[in-house]
Structures are given as C-alpha cells and as structure tokens.
Amino acid sequence: MLGLDPDPSALWTATDDEPAPGGEPRERAARAVVSHCRAAIDATAPACVGVKLQLARFELLGAPGWGALEAVAAHAREHGLLVIADGKRGDIDVSARAYAGALFDGAQTPFGELPGLGADLATVNPLMGVDSLEPFVSAARAAGAGVLVLVRTSNPGARDIEDVPVQGGGALWQLIASIVDDLAAGGVGESGLSDVGAVVGATAPDHVRRARELMARSPFLLPGIGAQGGRVEELAAAFAPGRAAGLVTASRSIVGAYLTTGGEPAGAARAEAERLREAAWTLSIEAAANVR
Amino acid sequence: MLGLDPDPSALWTATDDEPAPGGEPRERAARAVVSHCRAAIDATAPACVGVKLQLARFELLGAPGWGALEAVAAHAREHGLLVIADGKRGDIDVSARAYAGALFDGAQTPFGELPGLGADLATVNPLMGVDSLEPFVSAARAAGAGVLVLVRTSNPGARDIEDVPVQGGGALWQLIASIVDDLAAGGVGESGLSDVGAVVGATAPDHVRRARELMARSPFLLPGIGAQGGRVEELAAAFAPGRAAGLVTASRSIVGAYLTTGGEPAGAARAEAERLREAAWTLSIEAAANVR
Numbered sequence: 001m002l003g004l005d006p007d008p009s010a011l012w013t014a015t016d017d018e019p020a021p022g023g024e025p026r027e028r029a030a031r032a033v034v035s036h037c038r039a040a041i042d043a044t045a046p047a048c049v050g051v052k053l054q055l056a057r058f059e060l061l062g063a064p065g066w067g068a069l070e071a072v073a074a075h076a077r078e079h080g081l082l083v084i085a086d087g088k089r090g091d092i093d094v095s096a097r098a099y100a101g102a103l104f105d106g107a108q109t110p111f112g113e114l115p116g117l118g119a120d121l122a123t124v125n126p127l128m129g130v131d132s133l134e135p136f137v138s139a140a141r142a143a144g145a146g147v148l149v150l151v152r153t154s155n156p157g158a159r160d161i162e163d164v165p166v167q168g169g170g171a172l173w174q175l176i177a178s179i180v181d182d183l184a185a186g187g188v189g190e191s192g193l194s195d196v197g198a199v200v201g202a203t204a205p206d207h208v209r210r211a212r213e214l215m216a217r218s219p220f221l222l223p224g225i226g227a228q229g230g231r232v233e234e235l236a237a238a239f240a241p242g243r244a245a246g247l248v249t250a251s252r253s254i255v256g257a258y259l260t261t262g263g264e265p266a267g268a269a270r271a272e273a274e275r276l277r278e279a280a281w282t283l284s285i286e287a288a289a290n291v292r
Numbered sequence: 293m294l295g296l297d298p299d300p301s302a303l304w305t306a307t308d309d310e311p312a313p314g315g316e317p318r319e320r321a322a323r324a325v326v327s328h329c330r331a332a333i334d335a336t337a338p339a340c341v342g343v344k345l346q347l348a349r350f351e352l353l354g355a356p357g358w359g360a361l362e363a364v365a366a367h368a369r370e371h372g373l374l375v376i377a378d379g380k381r382g383d384i385d386v387s388a389r390a391y392a393g394a395l396f397d398g399a400q401t402p403f404g405e406l407p408g409l410g411a412d413l414a415t416v417n418p419l420m421g422v423d424s425l426e427p428f429v430s431a432a433r434a435a436g437a438g439v440l441v442l443v444r445t446s447n448p449g450a451r452d453i454e455d456v457p458v459q460g461g462g463a464l465w466q467l468i469a470s471i472v473d474d475l476a477a478g479g480v481g482e483s484g485l486s487d488v489g490a491v492v493g494a495t496a497p498d499h500v501r502r503a504r505e506l507m508a509r510s511p512f513l514l515p516g517i518g519a520q521g522g523r524v525e526e527l528a529a530a531f532a533p534g535r536a537a538g539l540v541t542a543s544r545s546i547v548g549a550y551l552t553t554g555g556e557p558a559g560a561a562r563a564e565a566e567r568l569r570e571a572a573w574t575l576s577i578e579a580a581a582n583v584r
Binding site for chain 1 (some may be wrong): 297299300301316317318320321335346348349351352353354355356357358359362369380381382383384385386387388390391393394398399401402403405406407417419420421422423424425442445446447448449450451453454456457458459467468469471472520554
C-alpha cells in the first residue's frame with residue numbers, strides 16, 4: 001500500500017516545474033500535488049496493491065484539494081490499484097451516511113445523482129459506537145467496498161485511551177476489536193475475509209497478534225511501517241487468514257526514500273516499495289505454511 | 293447555536309427556485325445549500341451566538357461543497373456569529389496539523405499562503421490520544437480559536453464505548469474529560485473559560501452535571517436538543533461557570549420547525565431559535581444565582 005500524504009513543501013515536483021503556473025495558491029498547490037501523486041503511483045504501482053490517501057492533506061487545499069483527491073483516486077484506479085480513503089470519519093447516523101456517500105458511492109438528490117469518491121475502503125473512527133459505524137458498513141457493503149475501523153493505532157498517544165484497561169479485563173482496543181468482529185460476521189466473502197476490517201498499528205507487533213485472535217475474518221490495515229518505526233518482518237500474525245489479510249502501508253518511507261538512499265525519487269520509491277512487498281510476501285507465505 | 297446540517301432533499305429553497313439553474317448536480321446542489329443556509333442564518337441570527345456547520349453534508353457535495361462551506365461561514369461571520377466546524381477530526385500529528393490548518397488559519401507553503409476556513413471552534417475526536425489532540429489545540433490557540441473535544445456524545449451508541457467502565461472507576465468518557473481538563477488548563481482566558489471545550493450530549497442531563505464537575509473551565513457544546521430528544525431546561529449545570537459556558541445547539545428542530553408548527557420556514561425557525569435562546573438564558577441566570 002502506497003500511502004499518499006502529500007506535504008506541499010516536500011513534493012517531487014518542484015514549484016517551478018509546474019506545467020501551468022498561475023492561479024491562486026491552493027489551485028497551484030493542488031495541481032502540484034496531483035502531479036506528485038501521479039508520479040509516485042507510476043513509480044510504485046507494480047509493487048503495490050493500492051494507495052492510501054490521507055484526506056487531511058487534500059482538505060488543506062480546500063475545493064481544489066477535493067478535485068485533486070478525485071484525480072489521484074482516478075489515476076490509481078487506472079493502474080488497477082485499490083483506493084483507501086483515510087479520513088477516520090465518525091459521526092451520528094445522518095452525518096455518517098453523508099460521509100459514507102461522499103467516500104463510497106454518492107447520493108441521490110433532487111438535483112440529480114451526486115458522485116462519490118468511489119473508494120474501495122475507508123477508515124472510520126468507532127468512538128461514538130456501533131450506530132455511528134453501521135451507516136458506513138451498509139454503504140460500503142452496497143457499493144462492494146469495505147471499512148477499516150480504528151482499533152489500535154500506531155501513534156504513541158494510542159496508550160492514552162485505546163490502551164486503557166476496562167472493567168472485565170483487556171484494554172479498550174480489545175473491546176473495540178470485539179465490536180469489529182461482530183460487524184465483520186455479516187460481511188464475510190468467498191475469500192473468507194470480511195468487508196469490515198481494522199486498523200492495527202504496525203508499531204506494536206504483540207498487539208497485531210492479539211488483534212488477529214480477536215478478529216479472525218477482518219483484513220488489517222497496518223500503518224506505522226518506516227517513518228513511525230514499525231518493521232514488516234514482525235507482522236506475520238496479520239497474514240494468518242491469507243495473503244490479502246494484511247495491508248502493509250507506508251507513506252513517508254516510500255515517497256521520501258530518496259532522502260536517505262539518494263538518487264532519483266521515483267527509482268528510490270520503487271525500490272523501497274519492492275522491498276516492502278517482498279518482505280510482506282515472504283511473511284504471508286510463511287504464515288500460510290504455519291497455519292497448515 | 294444554529295446547527296446547519298443541510299440535507300439536499302429538505303432545503304427551504306426548492307430546486308426550481310434556483311437563481312441560476314444548470315451545471316452538474318453537485319454545483320447545483322451546492323448553490324441551493326448556500327442559499328438555504330444563508331436564509332436560515334438571516335432568519336435566526338438575532339437569536340443565535342453562532343452556527344455549527346456539519347462538515348459531512350458539505351463533503352458530500354465534493355469540491356463545490358467546500359466552496360459552499362466557505363460561503364456559509366463567511367455569511368455567518370457577516371452577521372457577527374461564531375463559526376463551529378463540526379468535523380470530529382482526529383489523526384496522528386502531521387495529519388492533525390493539516391486538518392487544523394484547513395479548519396483554522398491555513399498554512400504557509402512554497403505555493404503561497406493557503407487560507408483556512410477561519411472557524412472559531414472545531415470539534416475533534418480524542419480516540420487516538422493526547423498527541424492527536426495537541427496539534428488542534430496549538431493551531432486553535434495561535435488563531436485565537438478553540439477546540440471542542442468529543443467527551444460524551446448525544447447518540448444511543450455512546451453507550452458502546454464512551455460509557456464503558458474503566459479500571460480504577462468511572463466510565464471512559466470521564467477519563468476523556470480529565471484529559472480535556474488537563475489540556476484546558478493551558479488556555480484559560482480572562483473570562484475564566486478555556487479554549488479547550490467539550491461536546492457533551494444534551495440527551496443525558498446527569499452526564500452534563502458530572503461533566504461540569506470534571507471540566508470546570510471548559511465551554512460545553514450541547515447537541516441533541518430537539519430531534520434527538522434533549523431538553524434545554526435540564527442543562528443548568530452546563531452554565532455554572534457563566535452564561536457563555538453552555539452552547540446549546542439544535543439543527544433539525546430549528547431549520548425544520550415549520551414542518552411541525554406550519555407556516556413559513558424562516559418565521560418558524562426564528563420562533564424556535566428564540567424559544568431556545570430564552571430557555572438557555574433563563575437557565576444561565578438561575579445557574580449563576582445558584583453559584584453565588
């Protein structure tokens with residue numbers, strides 16, 4: 001998974017390379033972001049199964065940013081890649097339905113059909129409870145897409161709330177995992193994997209193992225590789241249900257690989273994406289062998 | 293607080309009233325949403341201190357939706373109203389900074405200065421911990437704005453995670469309240485109120501009382517009045533620190549008042565907003581008297 005988290009001050013395309021300068025700063029930044037993301041996709045597509053688009057970076061660009069998000073998603077689809085909308089949305093029912101429409105398949109209105117982003121997967125925040133998740137799950141299911149619920153994230157602050165011990169035993173994230181497993185039961189496909197998955201940070205391998213025990217049918221999105229310190233070699237448990245059960249995602253360590261290795265950004269990104277793919281592949285084969 | 297949660301199929305302005313028909317459905321819907329929201333603001337501004345904009349509804353309209361959001365926020369400011377961006381964002385540090393830039397004061401980039409929405413307050417989701425909240429708090433503080441952390445929401449699903457008893461006593465939301473109170477300590481203004489506030493659903497008055505004990509300096513945003521069943525008369529505790537300490541917000545019960553009372557939408561909305569304002573006002577005076 002190529003994570004695209006485009007920082008306007010660290011793009012491959014320098015400001016002066018812009019094909020069509022002019023326009024307000026947000027429009028110029030959005031054009032440069034699209035060109036950067038397209039180049040990163042072109043460089044790494046053969047080594048990736050999808051892209052994870054960090055919505056915050058696009059939102060900072062206002063209306064031109066939403067256009068950029070759509071253009072990047074379309075480019076990824078042309079390469080046959082999955083599109084993960086990483087927005088971590090969560091809200092009460094009517095609002096969750098609107099978010100789900102925006103990210104998956106749009107909405108019918110008196111003004112005509114509004115298109116959605118057409119994401120294959122979207123990250124969602126479970127704090128507000130099951131009724132805030134269900135509209136995302138229904139909309140995803142209707143669109144042939146899926147959701148990835150935040151269970152145990154990769155940042156140090158995960159300890160403040162997600163790791164809090166709850167009465168009856170276990171940490172809060174384990175209770176969230178059991179909610180995810182319940183939701184996942186309703187959407188298990190022929191592959192044995194559900195359309196309700198989980199975000200489980202790659203920075204805490206012990207948690208990945210325990211999470212896999214609690215959510216046997218859910219695909220895991222595993223962020224935190226590279227810049228945040230996680231190592232793909234430690235994530236075998238994620239792949240236990242099959243090769244597609246673990247989605248290893250890295251953003252800065254792929255797109256910014258040239259900063260440490262030197263050389264051309266595209267070549268360095270491709271090499272790092274290949275390295276991660278091979279590590280995940282080897283791991284998933286070993287995990288499958290252990291299951292047998 | 294006028295909650296603006298514009299459903300494209302329930303706008304005051306009917307499709308055929310559009311001043312400039314044509315364009316793609318999202319553009320037409322966005323124009324109609326702006327015209328609806330402006331009319332609702334014009335009708336209720338004298339009875340409100342601000343507007344709460346539900347970002348999900350604007351996001352469903354894509355790029356034209358972000359333009360609509362900016363136009364509605366600008367219109368509210370022209371009326372001297374506070375603008376609350378209700379997006380419930382929450383993410384790791386770099387992403388939280390991007391969201392905060394989008395909602396508060398923008399960002400400096402090699403392409404020039406990107407404007408932010410200029411919100412006075414933004415709702416944020418604390419699940420990922422203190423390091424996911426701090427970038428919002430810093431950005432808000434630098435912009436003279438504030439954040440409203442989800443503590444105990446108004447939806448039934450709040451019981452699934454927020455109400456879970458944690459080891460050491462109390463519910464998870466009370467632990468979140470203590471995190472909010474710590475963050476609030478760093479930003480207490482001359483009024484005695486902090487720039488770090490809390491979202492506390494008006495649907496559970498007992499929780500409002502307990503939340504006020506745990507967060508003495510935080511303004512409370514109190515959603516759930518009206519359509520979700522909350523009653524303003526039961527919220528006295530929220531106002532204990534002063535009249536500005538409780539921000540009662542209602543969306544569908546104001547904008548949709550005409551559906552139950554009959555008559556013209558604008559007049560019915562104005563009457564309902566006045567009724568809520570008077571109830572909150574009376575309550576805040578009584579609360580202040582009890583404190584003395």
